[in-house]
Structure formats: C-alpha cells, structure tokens
Amino acid sequence: MDEVIWNAARAARAWLDDTNGTDQTELTCRILKLSEEVGEAAGAWIGVLGQNPRKGVTHSRAEVAAELADVVFTALVAIESLGLDARSVVTACAAKVESRITP
Structure with missing residues (x-):
C-alpha cells in the first residue's frame, strides 16, 4: 500500500485521540464503527442489485x-487505535493468506 494510506491512518487515529480521547469506550466505538461501514457497503450492494423494489437500482459498483x-x-484506524502498527498487522495477515493459497 502507498505510504499515504499508512500516514493517513495514523493521522486519523491522532485526530480522534485528540478530539475524543483514548478510553475503552472510545476504542469500542472505533471498532463498532466497522459495523456501520460494513452496513453501508451492504446497503450499496443491495442498491446495485435493485433488491429493494420500492427503490430499484440506486448504486453503482464504484460506489460499493x-x-x-x-x-x-x-x-486500519482501529488497528492503530489498539496501539499496533497497521502496516505490520496487515502485512502479517497477507502473508498468512498467501501461505494458504500458494502451493
């Protein structure tokens, strides 16, 4: 991933820390924010499929x-908020996945 991504994740974490603090409730909210974002992705995909007959097709694949x-x-911000380096965590995850699929 481009350095801009990692720097932006660290900057977002610092901004949230300064704005909202770093207690366990704040960390919980940052982790729960993932559920909200996943819901938005799911809603967009439903919109691509036109699954809601009242709304029809409302989203594109690019929006998904x-x-x-x-x-x-x-x-990435949640990982950084746990006090871990997101790049290292994602790299380890990618290596784990690659080891499963590489013959």
Whole structure:
C-alpha cells in the first residue's frame, strides 16, 4: 500500500485521540464503527442489485467499492487505535493468506 494510506491512518487515529480521547469506550466505538461501514457497503450492494423494489437500482459498483474502501480504512484506524502498527498487522495477515493459497 502507498505510504499515504499508512500516514493517513495514523493521522486519523491522532485526530480522534485528540478530539475524543483514548478510553475503552472510545476504542469500542472505533471498532463498532466497522459495523456501520460494513452496513453501508451492504446497503450499496443491495442498491446495485435493485433488491429493494420500492427503490430499484440506486448504486453503482464504484460506489460499493468506495464503501468497501471506507471499511478498510476504518479497520486500519482501529488497528492503530489498539496501539499496533497497521502496516505490520496487515502485512502479517497477507502473508498468512498467501501461505494458504500458494502451493
């Protein structure tokens, strides 16, 4: 990932720390924020499918991708908020996945 992403995740964490504090309730909210973002991605996909007959098709795949990017970024901020380096955690996760799929 580009350095801009990692720097932005750390900056977002610092901004939230300064604005909202760092107690357990705040950390809980940052983790729960992932559920909100996932819900928005799911809603966008429902909109792509036109699954709600009252609304019809309301979203594009690009909008779904943007919502999924929000999920990813929110996760990076949550990892940083746990006091861990998001880059290291994501790299370890990618290596784990790669080891499962590489013959």
